[in-house]
Amino acid sequence: MNPDHSHFSIGINLSPEDHDPTVLFSGEGKPIHGHKIGPSVHDFFLIHTVLDGEGLFQTGGLSQVCRAGDTFVIFPGSLFSYQADRTTPWHYVWIGLQGEATAKLFSEIGITRDKPLLHMEDITEICAVYERVRKSFQQSAYPRLESLEASGWMRLLFHHFGIANRSILPAYPQQLPEVIDRQIDQAIRWITLQFHQHISIVQMASTLGYHRAHLSKAFKQKTGLSPKQYLMKVRMDKAKELLGGTLTIDQISSSVGFNDALYFSKQFHKWSGKSPSDYRNLLRS
DNA sequence: TTCAATCGGGGCAGATGCCG
DNA sequence: CGGCATCTGCCCCGATTGAA
Numbered sequence: 001m002n003p004d005h006s007h008f009s010i011g012i013n014l015s016p017e018d019h020d021p022t023v024l025f026s027g028e029g030k031p032i033h034g035h036k037i038g039p040s041v042h043d044f045f046l047i048h049t050v051l052d053g054e055g056l057f058q059t060g061g062l063s064q065v066c067r068a069g070d071t072f073v074i075f076p077g078s079l080f081s082y083q084a085d086r087t088t089p090w091h092y093v094w095i096g097l098q099g100e101a102t103a104k105l106f107s108e109i110g111i112t113r114d115k116p117l118l119h120m121e122d123i124t125e126i127c128a129v130y131e132r133v134r135k136s137f138q139q140s141a142y143p144r145l146e147s148l149e150a151s152g153w154m155r156l157l158f159h160h161f162g163i164a165n166r167s168i169l170p171a172y173p174q175q176l177p178e179v180i181d182r183q184i185d186q187a188i189r190w191i192t193l194q195f196h197q198h199i200s201i202v203q204m205a206s207t208l209g210y211h212r213a214h215l216s217k218a219f220k221q222k223t224g225l226s227p228k229q230y231l232m233k234v235r236m237d238k239a240k241e242l243l244g245g246t247l248t249i250d251q252i253s254s255s256v257g258f259n260d261a262l263y264f265s266k267q268f269h270k271w272s273g274k275s276p277s278d279y280r281n282l283l284r285s
Numbered sequence: 286t287t288c289a290a291t292c293g294g295g296g297c298a299g300a301t302g303c304c305g
Numbered sequence: 306c307g308g309c310a311t312c313t314g315c316c317c318c319g320a321t322t323g324a325a
Contacts, residue, residue, distance in 0.1 A: 201301065213306070216302065228301065228313080249291065260315055265292060267313090277291065 021105050023150040024096040026133040031084040038081030045097040046074040049126060053090035057082045059116060066090065069123050071161065073106065073116040093130040095154065109162035110169050120164035129157045184222045195234045195257055201227045236271045243280045
């Protein structure tokens with residue numbers, strides 16, 4: 001129990017990440033009348049969402065009374081203070097975050113150092129999410145799993161913030177990509193991920209709902225290469241990478257989708273002007 | 286000398302690219 | 306979209322090289 005609060009509950013992450021946005025801790029509390037924190041500075045991100053009552057949040061040149069539905073964010077290194085109202089002190093939930101990528105996550109939902117506030121009318125759902133984050137740290141015997149669970153709920157929280165802020169988020173591009181463009185992107189992605197397996201252009205075209213000739217033409221327009229050439233390029237690039245390691249030519253051939261090491265060798269020679277073993281020797285010399 | 290790894294040539298069936 | 310020319314992928318067989 002925290003003596004400054006009439007109600008207080010917290011969960012703490014024992015296994016935080018350095019880069020990915022990670023929940024450090026999460027809590028819920030109702031401070032006593034006039035309770036004040038700051039002016040001070042944190043080295044992590046801290047989000048508060050007010051459930052009821054009111055209080056004053058100050059950072060930089062900003063001074064804002066926050067009530068139910070308001071969320072304010074404290075950025076690392078920013079001087080801040082916040083104080084519960086003397087007659088109707090706020091009841092709030094909070095989450096501390098760290099990770100190099102966290103600022104980007106905030107900017108994606110329209111929250112920046114200059115604009116660290118947002119408001120949502122209905123906080124029922126978000127309260128439940130806050131609670132799930134908190135409980136993530138109170139159930140498991142495995143700190144890493146707790147952290148993963150909390151991260152998942154934290155991202156859902158950001159989704160809710162983004163929805164609340166959608167009126168100020170950048171609009172979608174005026175011109176949405178043509179359906180075929182998106183299908184080609186999917187095909188490229190598919191090839192990039194599945195290059196080590198047998199990929200049939202007919203099957204891929206059929207899956208995407210196009211005639212193979214149509215897909216090939218569109219593919220070439222977008223990439224400058226036919227699907228088969230593109231697949232070969234991906235395979236050869238990967239093979240070059242693997243030749244820097246210790247796998248045999250046969251193993252590399254199989255790893256990049258060739259059942260026949262000889263055929264792989266022929267293709268590699270065609271693409272690079274060298275046999276796989278010559279290329280490997282060159283890498284090692 | 287043996288054996289494994291790699292490479293080269295040739296042939297064939299099926300897949301692919303291109304054009305009308 | 307269909308047809309045809311070309312290419313790909315795979316299978317032979319045999320040669321070369323280097324390590325054990």
